[in-house]
Amino acid sequence: MGFLSNLINGISLGSVYAIIALGYTMVYGIAKMLNFAHGDVIMIGAYVCFFAISRWNLNPIIGILLAMVICTILGVIIERLAYKPLRSAPSLAVLITAIGMSYLLQNSALLMWSANTKVFPSIINKSSEVRELFGGSVVITNGTLSLFSGQLTITLTSLITVLVCIIVMLILTWFTGKTKMGKAMRACSEDTGAAQLMGINVNGTISMTFAIGSALAAIAGVLLCASYPALSPTTGSMPGIKAFTAAVFGGIGSIPGAMLGGILLGVIEIFGKAYISTQLSDAIVFAVLIIVLLVKPTGLLGKQIHEKV
Amino acid sequence: MKTMKKSTTANILCYGIIIVFFVVIQAMLSSGSIGTQLKGLLVPVCCYIVMAISLNLTVGVLGELSLGHAGFMSVGAFVGAIVCTCLETVIPLGPARLAIGMIIGALFAGLAGFLIGIPVLRLKGDYLAIVTLAFGEIIKNLALCLYVGLDGNGLHFGFLSSIRALGMEEGARTIVDGPVGLQGITKISTFTSGIVLILITLLIVLNLVNSRSGRAIMALRDNRIAAESVGIPVTKYKLMAFVTSAAIAGAAGCLYAMNYSTVVATKFDFNASILVLVFVVLGGLGNMWGSIIATGLLYVLPEILRQFNSDIQKYRMLIYAIVLILVMLATNNKAIRGFFSKMKDAISRTASGRRKSKGGEQGE
Amino acid sequence: MSNYEWQNRPETKLVDVPSVNKIPERDIDKSPILEARHLGIDFGGLTAVDDFNMAIGRTEIAGLIGPNGAGKTTIFNLITKVYQPTRGTILLDGKDTNNMTTELVNKAGIARTFQNIRLFASLTVEDNVKIGLHNHIKYGMWSGILRLPKYWRAEKIAHERAMELLSIFDMQDYANLQAGSLPYGAQRRLEIVRALATNPSLLLLDEPAAGMNPSETGELMDNIVKVRDTFQIAVMLIEHDMNLVMGICEGICVVNFGKIIAKGTPREIQNSPEVIEAYLGRKKEG
Numbered sequence: 032m033g034f035l036s037n038l039i040n041g042i043s044l045g046s047v048y049a050i051i052a053l054g055y056t057m058v059y060g061i062a063k064m065l066n067f068a069h070g071d072v073i074m075i076g077a078y079v080c081f082f083a084i085s086r087w088n089l090n091p092i093i094g095i096l097l098a099m100v101i102c103t104i105l106g107v108i109i110e111r112l113a114y115k116p117l118r119s120a121p122s123l124a125v126l127i128t129a130i131g132m133s134y135l136l137q138n139s140a141l142l143m144w145s146a147n148t149k150v151f152p153s154i155i156n157k158s159s160e161v162r163e164l165f166g167g168s169v170v171i172t173n174g175t176l177s178l179f180s181g182q183l184t185i186t187l188t189s190l191i192t193v194l195v196c197i198i199v200m201l202i203l204t205w206f207t208g209k210t211k212m213g214k215a216m217r218a219c220s221e222d223t224g225a226a227q228l229m230g231i232n233v234n235g236t237i238s239m240t241f242a243i244g245s246a247l248a249a250i251a252g253v254l255l256c257a258s259y260p261a262l263s264p265t266t267g268s269m270p271g272i273k274a275f276t277a278a279v280f281g282g283i284g285s286i287p288g289a290m291l292g293g294i295l296l297g298v299i300e301i302f303g304k305a306y307i308s309t310q311l312s313d314a315i316v317f318a319v320l321i322i323v324l325l326v327k328p329t330g331l332l333g334k335q336i337h338e339k340v
Numbered sequence: 341m342k343t344m345k346k347s348t349t350a351n352i353l354c355y356g357i358i359i360v361f362f363v364v365i366q367a368m369l370s371s372g373s374i375g376t377q378l379k380g381l382l383v384p385v386c387c388y389i390v391m392a393i394s395l396n397l398t399v400g401v402l403g404e405l406s407l408g409h410a411g412f413m414s415v416g417a418f419v420g421a422i423v424c425t426c427l428e429t430v431i432p433l434g435p436a437r438l439a440i441g442m443i444i445g446a447l448f449a450g451l452a453g454f455l456i457g458i459p460v461l462r463l464k465g466d467y468l469a470i471v472t473l474a475f476g477e478i479i480k481n482l483a484l485c486l487y488v489g490l491d492g493n494g495l496h497f498g499f500l501s502s503i504r505a506l507g508m509e510e511g512a513r514t515i516v517d518g519p520v521g522l523q524g525i526t527k528i529s530t531f532t533s534g535i536v537l538i539l540i541t542l543l544i545v546l547n548l549v550n551s552r553s554g555r556a557i558m559a560l561r562d563n564r565i566a567a568e569s570v571g572i573p574v575t576k577y578k579l580m581a582f583v584t585s586a587a588i589a590g591a592a593g594c595l596y597a598m599n600y601s602t603v604v605a606t607k608f609d610f611n612a613s614i615l616v617l618v619f620v621v622l623g624g625l626g627n628m629w630g631s632i633i634a635t636g637l638l639y640v641l642p643e644i645l646r647q648f649n650s651d652i653q654k655y656r657m658l659i660y661a662i663v664l665i666l667v668m669l670a671t672n673n674k675a676i677r678g679f680f681s682k683m684k685d686a687i688s689r690t691a692s693g694r695r696k697s698k699g700g701e702q703g704e
Numbered sequence: 705m706s707n708y709e710w711q712n713r714p715e716t717k718l719v720d721v722p723s724v725n726k727i728p729e730r731d732i733d734k735s736p737i738l739e740a741r742h743l744g745i746d747f748g749g750l751t752a753v754d755d756f757n758m759a760i761g762r763t764e765i766a767g768l769i770g771p772n773g774a775g776k777t778t779i780f781n782l783i784t785k786v787y788q789p790t791r792g793t794i795l796l797d798g799k800d801t802n803n804m805t806t807e808l809v810n811k812a813g814i815a816r817t818f819q820n821i822r823l824f825a826s827l828t829v830e831d832n833v834k835i836g837l838h839n840h841i842k843y844g845m846w847s848g849i850l851r852l853p854k855y856w857r858a859e860k861i862a863h864e865r866a867m868e869l870l871s872i873f874d875m876q877d878y879a880n881l882q883a884g885s886l887p888y889g890a891q892r893r894l895e896i897v898r899a900l901a902t903n904p905s906l907l908l909l910d911e912p913a914a915g916m917n918p919s920e921t922g923e924l925m926d927n928i929v930k931v932r933d934t935f936q937i938a939v940m941l942i943e944h945d946m947n948l949v950m951g952i953c954e955g956i957c958v959v960n961f962g963k964i965i966a967k968g969t970p971r972e973i974q975n976s977p978e979v980i981e982a983y984l985g986r987k988k989e990g
Binding site: 543544547548550551552553554555556558559561562563565566567568569570571572573574580626 | 784786805806807810811815816818822823824825826827831834835836838839841842843844845847848849850851855858859862898899901902
């Protein structure tokens with residue numbers, strides 16, 4: 032069952048990318064900017080949780096919540112300080128500022144916590160105690176789930192990652208569809224001017240979007256390090272780029288698109304590593320992206336924007 | 341209403357400034373007043389200046405965001421280094437070999453630009469940016485899996501295997517060793533060749549921009565639909581800008597590679613592309629002189645900060661990032677912009693006022 | 705103010721052309737420069753233009769009018785292949801423009817201006833015109849880079865031609881100004897000059913008088929007729945200013961909801977009940 036376990040690993044990795052991609056796509060939809068610093072907020076979230084668990088001996092759940100709180104505050108501060116003043120500036124200027132912010136976060140982390148790779152502690156109970164569920168068909172031991180008498184193994188980490196992603200997706204869909212703030216966010220991404228005229232607090236809505244995105248980044252950081260425990264100041268960089276690619280892949284500005292893009296990207300990456308070549312897995316991922324965009328130029332679920340002539 | 345000066349005399353003046361600068365630096369070099377660290381930056385800064393000018397052609401003049409420019413540098417670096425190594429016995433003269441390496445590197449990079457450009461330039465805005473980023477990463481990945489060796493029988497290429505798998509004779513020379521990159525390169529890059537490359541690049545780019553083709557390219561940037569309606573073939577001119585930009589980057593790559601004995605492909609990754617983009621934006625889109633100055637200052641800045649006491653040295657990258665953010669905020673702040681344009685108007689009014697005082701004409 | 709009493713000029717006699725269209729009698733010995741037959745386009749479920757038939761004589765000044773949203777600019781976009789028609793054919797000088805792109809249509813002889821001005825804002829006025837000359841005064845990329853003699857000769861000719869064209873609209877003094885910084889009326893005129901630089905046989909003007917006061921409009925009317933007379937080309941314009949339309953147009957086509965509701969001379973159009981209804985609504989009974 033190599034195929035299935037690769038598939039599950041792919042979905043798990045893809046879930047992490049999806050959660051990161053959600054942050055990129057929501058911010059792009061509402062502020063029309065690519066927040067390059069997003070990948071580094073992930074890294075900060077992971078570090079906060081790391082210190083919470085290993086230095087301050089807090090409960091992992093508290094650690095995650097703390098990471099979310101700090102990342103949310105960080106995200107809002109970054110938005111207010113660096114992006115808000117440039118709202119009317121050309122998009123390239125905001126892009127460069129975001130790049131500068133990314134450098135800032137990476138180098139601050141480097142100064143504070145050094146470049147030494149830290150090992151992220153395991154959050155999942157990996158005891159060798161054996162627990163059985165559903166009358167023995169599901170066996171849990173060493174942090175792994177065994178189904179069908181050991182024919183299929185799933186790590187608890189992967190399972191939890193996928194579950195968290197599904198929960199996030201459901202909450203976000205409910206939020207943007209049914210709540211007042213969610214509707215405000217959708218209105219602002221359609222037309223900021225009109226939204227303002229309707230009495231929507233655009234500044235507050237944009238800040239809220241960054242806040243949500245950053246909170247998601249914290250969750251993603253923790254989940255990423257749960258599966259791949261090496262933590263250093265540049266940990267967020269490559270997943271950030273890949274998630275950004277996933278967001279565009281699925282159609283930038285589309286929330287279901289970010290989910291779809293993220294998961295597909297994770298699956299393609301793991302399959303590429305497993306069946307073609309480890310060294311070329313990144314190239315394969317990007318090649319698939321290019322092919323898809325050539326066939327469907329606005330991404331899988333993206334909207335066609337027609338220019339009025 | 342804004343008047344725009346014809347800048348031919350200004351251009352000639354600026355070529356002169358570069359030559360003067362070159363002479364000054366040479367003098368400082370021979371008198372030993374430049375530290376070793378700064379000396380080591382002379383060739384790389386020339387490479388990055390050429391990269392910035394070429395990226396400016398795509399981003400500033402054509403108006404398309406490219407996030408994979410370092411990929412073309414990579415192609416030029418590897419091809420150029422292979423060519424130079426192969427020609428070592430045939431052409432013993434360093435500068436000549438370097439020139440040939442740069443030309444062939446540029447050709448291959450231009451070809452890569454052409455192959456990539458055809459599908460990519462159909463895409464819009466952010467999608468185009470992402471695809472260029474993707475291609476840059478693909479090129480980096482492929483370069484990391486490349487094995488090239490030279491022996492008595494000629495050149496051997498391998499992919500995803502190892503140097504031994506190439507089956508070469510004893511005493512064969514490894515040129516590219518997979519993830520370890522270029523090996524055992526004879527360094528033939530010089531500051532002089534860097535300055536010459538800058539001058540040639542400027543000549544090509546500035547002459548292209550101030551010509552019929554340049555106008556077509558800028559028309560595409562300003563208003564693609566209007567350009568089509570006056571009969572400008574869109575793909576042709578987009579490709580022209582993109583391929584020229586890629587080829588020049590390839591030449592810069594070769595110069596860069598021949599400056600070190602080993603070069604890893606990861607040097608030409610997304611971060612390198614972003615670095616060049618920062619230089620281009622800070623120097624001003626479409627402004628070639630701005631690219632030169634911005635690159636020169638910013639590339640050297642971390643090194644200059646290193647000269648200070650070691651406390652500040654630790655924080656130099658942080659300072660760099662903060663400076664970058666502050667500069668972006670400052671140059672895009674409406675209040676500051678208004679201040680500068682008022683100053684510009686005041687200066688041009690006094691200048692024209694002096695000229696017109698004799699004629700007694702009414703001002704505009 | 706215009707220096708010609710447009711209201712009292714003699715009316716051009718229109719004659720039939722085989723495909724149920726009319727062009728000026730003086731143009732009858734040559735084929736119409738443009739013929740649209742059963743032209744139509746659908747956007748998804750919406751039919752924006754349907755069964756559009758029109759012929760334009762070689763030196764005719766034709767008008768395309770109708771209420772807002774009637775499909776006039778869409779028709780221009782169909783003729784210039786910004787949209788590909790779903791139905792019908794367009795014959796330019798007898799040639800079917802079936803698979804042409806916008807660029808090829810321009811090379812074949814149609815030039816246009818836009819409802820929302822589309823200038824090359826960051827370039828100078830002169831450069832905007834020189835871009836119009838792109839396909840007529842040519843030299844290759846390398847001639848430009850290496851500054852070969854061909855470059856110097858061609859640029860000189862281009863400069864002279866551009867200044868010549870600008871002087872038609874009295875804009876030579878603006879040559880070195882940035883196009884985006886011109887006043888609105890000058891920008892509109894520049895667009896026309898740029899279109900003329902492409903040496904068209906048919907000039908499509910989309911609301912050329914928008915935003916102009918009566919005196920500017922009068923000048924524009926003189927200039928359009930001057931252009932037609934000097935270059936011996938056909939002009940089709942979309943306009944809402946009825947003084948201009950009735951003043952210089954020889955054949956007028958009225959559209960509403962994507963369909964033609966009337967065609968003919970200005971007098972016929974002014975008296976057509978369908979046109980009156982489209983603009984003013986139906987007269988109340990009793």
